[in-house]
Amino acid sequence: xxxxxxxxxxxxxxxxxxxxxxxxxxxxxxxxxxxxxxxxxxxxxxxxxxxxxxxxxxxxxxxxxxxxxxxxxxxxxxxxxxxxxxxxxxxxxxxxxxxxxxxxxxxxxxxxxxxxxxxxxxxxxxxxxxxxxxxxxxxxxxxxxxxxxxxxxxxxxxxxxxxxxxxxxxxxxxxxxxxxxxxxxxxxxxxxxxxxxxxxxxxxxxxxxxxxxxxxxxxxxxxxxxxxxxxxxxxxxxxxxxxxxxxxxx
Numbered sequence: 003x004x005x006x007x008x009x010x011x012x013x014x015x016x017x018x019x020x021x022x023x024x025x026x027x028x029x030x031x032x033x034x035x036x037x038x039x040x041x042x043x044x045x046x047x048x049x050x051x052x053x054x055x056x057x058x059x060x061x062x063x064x065x066x067x068x069x070x071x072x073x074x075x076x077x078x079x080x081x082x083x084x085x086x087x088x089x090x091x092x093x094x095x096x097x098x099x100x101x102x103x104x105x106x107x108x109x110x111x112x113x114x115x116x117x118x119x120x121x122x123x124x125x126x127x128x129x130x131x132x133x134x135x136x137x138x139x140x141x142x143x144x145x146x147x148x149x150x151x152x153x154x155x156x157x158x159x160x161x162x163x164x165x166x167x168x169x170x171x172x173x174x175x176x177x178x179x180x181x182x183x184x185x186x187x188x189x190x191x192x193x194x195x196x197x198x199x200x201x202x203x204x205x206x207x208x209x210x211x212x213x214x215x216x217x218x219x220x221x222x223x224x225x226x227x228x229x230x231x232x233x234x235x236x237x238x239x240x241x242x243x244x245x246x247x248x249x250x251x252x
Contacts, residue, residue: 003029003090006098007042009054015110021100031091035078036061036068038090055114061086063227066164070115071102076166076225084164084227104169108176108212121211122163122179128207129200130183132192145191155189158182160228167222167230173214178222180208181234184241198245205242 005026012019026042033041036058043053057067068085072078078088093099101115109117147155161182168176184201187193193200216235223232 003031003095005029005038005090005093006096007038008098008100009114010102011054011114012103012111014113019111021102029090031089033090034061034086035072035088035090036086055112055116057116058086063087064162066162066227069104069117069119069165069169071104071169073100076104076169077164077227081224082227082229084162087227104165106165106168106171106174106213108174109165109168117165119163119165121213122165122176124211125176125180125204125207126163126183129196129203130187131196132187133195134192147190151189155186158185158189158230158234161186161226161230162228164227166225166227168213170221170225171214171216172219172221173217174212175216175222176208176211176213177216177235177238178226178230178232180204181236181238182230185234185237188237188241197241201238201241202245205238 007024007026008021009024010019011022024042026038026045029038029041036056039054039056046053057069059065059067061068063084063086066084068077070077070085072085072088077083077085078092080088080092103109103111103115103117104119108121109119112118159182161179163179165176165179167178168174171177184204187200188197218232218235220232223230
């Protein structure tokens with residue numbers, strides 16, 4: 003399988019980037035997309051050239067670090083799939099593939115396809131946690147949770163913080179990520195003590211980091227590899243309104 007690659011190369015945040023053309027002649031349709039980049043980098047290293055920098059860790063769709071835009075779509079054309087889970091069988095022999103980093107003001111480019119997503123960590127640090135009392139572990143049935151609430155909490159907790167929602171949003175908003183974290187904790191009894199303060203702090207950090215506002219385009223949910231539903235943003239808005247008007251929910 004032969005593929006023509008147009009890859010964004012950028013030495014650093016202060017440098018001007020450009021798309022550079024490469025060709026891989028011996029790709030297999032069974033390769034994952036990151037394995038394709040591995041093969042290309044082996045060739046570049048053997049030729050004495052600088053390999054392409056890209057983020058990766060688990061390569062199982064769990065960690066969310068394989069953030070890249072493939073042919074204009076975050077994580078590529080396959081729905082509910084991270085870049086590391088995308089296989090070359092979804093591309094045509096001889097196809098030209100354009101690979102770029104996630105583009106958002108809050109995600110500055112570090113090098114090539116690697117961006118700094120530390121803004122997400124700072125949002126979580128500002129309120130994405132609960133207070134856990136110390137001592138003996140409570141009985142498993144001590145705090146009953148309705149199944150509908152637990153199901154919704156688990157759905158929201160599937161967010162891996164990859165940033166595809168930000169890359170897909172025309173406003174560069176992280177509202178889907180933020181809504182997932184707010185919903186995940188807000189649906190559980192353990193998340194209630196900090197519920198109001200949490201949403202106020204996390205929204206303030208989101209805005210301070212340079213993310214844009216949500217205008218309900220819906221591109222974020224469509225691009226999400228874990229299919230986080232758009233209604234978590236409604237939960238975010240309800241919690242924020244309640245916290246800032248004194249009508250606190252429980």
